[in-house]
Each structure stands twice: as structure tokens, then as C-alpha cells.
Amino acid sequence: MAHREGESEPRVYGYIRTGSAALTHIICAVFTVTIAVLSRPGSSLFSWHPFFMTLAFSFFMTEAILLFSPHGSPIKRFPHKTKGRVHWVLQCLCVSCALLGVAAISYNKHLNGKPHFTSWHGLLGLLTVCVVALQSLAAVPLIYHSLAKGWSLAKLKRYHAASGLVTYLLGSASLLLGLSSAWFTASVREYAWYLSALCPALPALIIMNQVTSAYMAKRRLQS
């Protein structure tokens, strides 16, 4: 097996990580385009909901986290500060799309006189949008450190990464429940449904691996 001297792990692991990060970029882009094609944004008020939610959580949020990946970042060679800036721009886009998507479905339900937050998808979705908004507000001290007196930057970053991962997993679970809705199951055949379900599930595993390995690598360095 290819294994350079002085290296801590076989080179093949690096290839697998690069491959899985590339796959995640492709899955999220293809999934977002597919949902846009199926929902045809603008064709109805409802159509904006799946479109904005997939754009927010599958595209913007995944890209915002993947850009820190040592193996799959499109801006790998840029300084960490630049990555941080691009990350918060993408996260602002994610929150804006999420708010627009929830506004669209809530107003649509209001116009049709339907009750709100009656399904597991609606309830978990509401929680997800509240958590992503909170997570973004709680990230402000990472830019203006003086706002969090008594907290070291390293500690803030650790908590931000851990709660960010929980937020990402909530987003993936909400997407998955959205795919189980009557609208989506009526739009695709069974085999296509299983393929679609992989689109939030696989990136969730890759992102979980990326965040936890970055955290564990730091712990190893500290101990």
C-alpha cells in the first residue's frame, strides 16, 4: 500500500477523503437542481418552499462547512481568515433562504386556511430554522471577540463547531422528512425516492466525519 515515510496514515485514506468530499459537492448540487426542476420555483407559492429549503440546507450549508475540509475545500490554499469570511457569507445566504422558504410555506398554509406545524416535518423544520438562526447569532462573537468576555476564542470555536454539526444534522433530518411528504412521494417513483433520500443522508455522514476528525485532531495535539 502507498505509504510515504513519516506520514501518519496510508495515502489511500487521503484519496478516499478527497473522493468522498468531491462526491458530496456533486450530490448537493445535483439534489438542489433536481428539487428546483421538480418544484419549478415561481409556478406556485408552495414551489418556493422546497426550492429555498434545499438551496439553504443542502447547498449553502454543506458548502459552508466543506470549505474547511482539508481534502475537499474548493479554497483549500486560501488563508483560514478568508475561509472564515466565505463561511459566514454562505451561512447568511443559508439563513436568508431558510427564512424565505418557511415564510412561503406558512403564508401558503395561511391562504389555504390549513393548520400550521401539524406534521413531524413541519415541527422539526420549525425547530431547525430556529436553531440555525440562533447558531448564526451565537457565531457573532467569533467575529467580534470582545462580545464574549471570559471565553477563549478556541473554546468558542469548539462549541460553534459542535453546535453547528447538530444544526447540520437537524437540517438533513428535516430535508429527509420533507422528502417523505405527500407532495414529494407523489412526484417521484420508488427507486428515485431512495436515491433522493441518499442526498441528505450521505453528505450528513461525510460532514459528521469531517467535523469530528478536525475536533479530535486538535484534542490529540492539545493532550
Ligand code: HEM
Ligand atoms: C431543511 C429543510 C426544510 C425545513 C427546515 C422545512 C420546514 C418546514 C416547515 C416549518 C413546515 C411547516 C409550515 C407550517 O406548518 O406553517 C414545512 C411544511 C412542508 N414542507 Fe418543508 N422544510 C424543509 C424542506 C422541505 C423539502 C425538501 C420539501 C419537499 C421535498 C418540503 C415539503 C414540505 C411540505 C409538502 C410541507 C407542507 C406539509 C407539512 O406541513 O408537512 N420541505 N416545512
